[in-house]
Amino acid sequence: MNIKDVMLSLDKFPVVTKDVIFKEVLEEMGNKKLGIACVVDENYKLLGILTDGDIRRKILSIQKPLSSIFIDDCLDHAILSPKTISIDDPIIMAVNLMGENKIWDLPVVENGILKGLLHLHPLVNSLLKSK
């Protein structure tokens, strides 16, 4: 089993372009029922991510009205150097990376281009089934 077999495909998790507004990213995260959104350029190069945790911290930190944050470009609030995993890396490496950083989502990239998302729940399910 490798990362490609377990990762969510691009249509199964929130993927947005950099000028999508913050409010629409929140909606997309709700629609896809995931706590992460990946921000990409027109060639799907990964530019940053937004996670539930980042958003919680931003709401507490940014001292401006929520209506003003809603209209911001999502990239303005994204984490620009997120932890990622390469599509060719071994799964155990991804598991270790998630554990060390206490995260449960890893964007999967190939030469900087977003290919999918490794989410902890399907990953655990696959590992349990493979035992």
Added chain:
Amino acid sequence: MERKVVNVGYGKVRRVSIGERLPLVFIGGPCAIESREHAFKMAKDIEVICQKIGIDWIYKSCYDKDCRSSPTSFHGVGIDEGLKILSDVRDEFGLPVVSDFSDSTWGPSTGEVCDLVQVPAYLCRQTSILRSAAKTGKPVLLKKGQFMSPWNMKNSVRKLESHGCNQIILADRGTFFGYNMLVNDMTCFPIMAATGYPVCFDAGHSIQLPTSMGNISGGQREFIPHLVRSATANGINALFMEVHDNPDKALSDANTVLDIKYLENILYQAKKVHELRLELLDKLGEDNVHPKK
């Protein structure tokens, strides 16, 4: 963020560039076109003052005032007569001109004559007006509605951009503070400038008391110099003021237009404050107080 420069003027008129680190530009004239003679007189008199001070300017006057409170108020000379007069002002004085338009079908002819087309504040989010303004191919002066937050103007900017317009000036003319009252939120300038487009302060309409006189608007002209100094120091790229040689007899916005006898004094101050701001920026660099992340 890329800061854009808006270039106004086509044909034989002088070119005026509006943008960050450029000299302040004045946009002014009588609120409404009253007659050919009056339009020419105002253009001539304002030109003398602007030449003396050394400030580039754009002649502003409207042919149809569609947002009058009263059905009996002067509505304007009409689109055909008004655009002919504006065209003649261009030819006679070599000045770029601007007029607003309140009906999307008026956009093409307005854009054919005017160097800059204005979207009225009350209509600043109307898709049909924004589309029509963008389609003129001319730069657009987009007034922030009195009911709009400065950050939500990004939606109107994106509507213009989606129809091919990337020459936009964003103007503040005050924000409703309860009924019949406006205030100026000076943070609106850096917020709107974050779109990358130049920003403008409309001083005359900012001191307006909307429809405070029952069926017309009142105004407190005495505050114009105060607000002009504040806005200019804040970092505007253009200053908008309606000017008249006899405000009490003005056919439109009589309570807010500035008497031309005060124009030189106010423009002089605005130019000096603007130059001082640029000098300080050169000396000290850009503001370095960053928001919390």
